[in-house]
Amino acid sequence: EDLELSGHEHYMLKEMREQPDAAETCLRGRLDERFATARLDGIGLDAREMRGFRRVKVLGCGSAYYVGQMGAQMIEDLARIPADAEAASEFRYRRPIIEPDTLYVAVSQSGETADTAFAVSEIKRKGGRVIGVVNVVGSTIAREVDGGIYLHAGPEIAVASTKALTNMGLAFAMLALHLGRLHDLSFADGQRILRGLERIPAQITQILDDEPAIAEVAGEIAQAASTFYIGRVRGFPVAREGAQKLKEISYVHAEAYQTSELKHGPLALINAQMPTIAIIPGDDLAKRNVAAAEQVLARKGPLVSITHPGVELDHLGVRSIVVPKNEPELDPILLTIPTQILAYRAAVVLGHDVDKPRNLAKSVTVE
Numbered sequence: 001e002d003l004e005l006s007g008h009e010h011y012m013l014k015e016m017r018e019q020p021d022a023a024e025t026c027l028r029g030r031l032d033e034r035f036a037t038a039r040l041d042g043i044g045l046d047a048r049e050m051r052g053f054r055r056v057k058v059l060g061c062g063s064a065y066y067v068g069q070m071g072a073q074m075i076e077d078l079a080r081i082p083a084d085a086e087a088a089s090e091f092r093y094r095r096p097i098i099e100p101d102t103l104y105v106a107v108s109q110s111g112e113t114a115d116t117a118f119a120v121s122e123i124k125r126k127g128g129r130v131i132g133v134v135n136v137v138g139s140t141i142a143r144e145v146d147g148g149i150y151l152h153a154g155p156e157i158a159v160a161s162t163k164a165l166t167n168m169g170l171a172f173a174m175l176a177l178h179l180g181r182l183h184d185l186s187f188a189d190g191q192r193i194l195r196g197l198e199r200i201p202a203q204i205t206q207i208l209d210d211e212p213a214i215a216e217v218a219g220e221i222a223q224a225a226s227t228f229y230i231g232r233v234r235g236f237p238v239a240r241e242g243a244q245k246l247k248e249i250s251y252v253h254a255e256a257y258q259t260s261e262l263k264h265g266p267l268a269l270i271n272a273q274m275p276t277i278a279i280i281p282g283d284d285l286a287k288r289n290v291a292a293a294e295q296v297l298a299r300k301g302p303l304v305s306i307t308h309p310g311v312e313l314d315h316l317g318v319r320s321i322v323v324p325k326n327e328p329e330l331d332p333i334l335l336t337i338p339t340q341i342l343a344y345r346a347a348v349v350l351g352h353d354v355d356k357p358r359n360l361a362k363s364v365t366v367e
């Protein structure tokens, strides 16, 4: 076991640090410069079929569901096809309407999550087309889907998913680019996204290099009984995934909330004992997000921002984790990485079994 850890304290730490290489492997051979698109030969559907889809529905559980939400946003942004994500665990227990012109996407690191696998078989039984975004080659879900995108993240041992999640984000970005170029995404925009994807591995390294600063923040978060993670639009799935990670491995309560909804309810909970982690990308909503941060600070709530260079926060005197900027559509992939480090460091400070958190399994193969 020690050998496999190759000097790292935990598998989760090792896997977080493997992310730049894992991302490279995921992108390798799939970026098509000539047509400014992504080559995804494993999907197994031809251009005509792909063009015919009027809607995309992403299904997954836990972290995979949250990245699926990021992915649905990317598809809407780049392909302008209505897309949304739903927890596969809910989908399977209602009476979902399966439409022939909807592309279903099942997302799962292990490919063995029972709730997701069941959703896939229901879709297939009812005549829907479903592709997989899966890490484990030859897994149950990978075998059952019509085709898909393998993540090539390598084996992931820690229960809390890191490198597989990042590669899920990349897979969705490539799917969105591919669909976009079959619809109305321009050649120039296709190139812009390709350039952005190429920058990601090195930008992940930059974030990982900031680990000591993030660890300091984690020390404070670990002392809290309860925390908020806030984000809006593209930042909301980042907040959901960040909150999930903190809960899973540090057992500190974390609630993800849309920044826009804070004033419609939970603001009353903010006080000096309740830290907020605010996702504030440098986009057209930055001013509004900064205003929401001011509301938290006015109630004496400690605030940490996960943000981009150039977002004006200094005057507020808050702690900021500054993430390198990419294209707005791709930013959520990078903004998520500090939340992994935060959760990891908080769990280490609290002395928990990081790789095998209580009550959780790597893949939940029961109902």
Ligand code: G6P
Pocket (backbone or CB within 6 Å): 061, 062, 063, 064, 107, 108, 109, 110, 111, 112, 113, 116, 159, 160, 161, 360, 361, 362, 363, 364
């Ligand atoms: C379990 C784990 C989560 C994981 C989810 C989906 O619930 O605790 O961390 O995100 O399964 O796993 P999958 O293998 O389908 O991506």
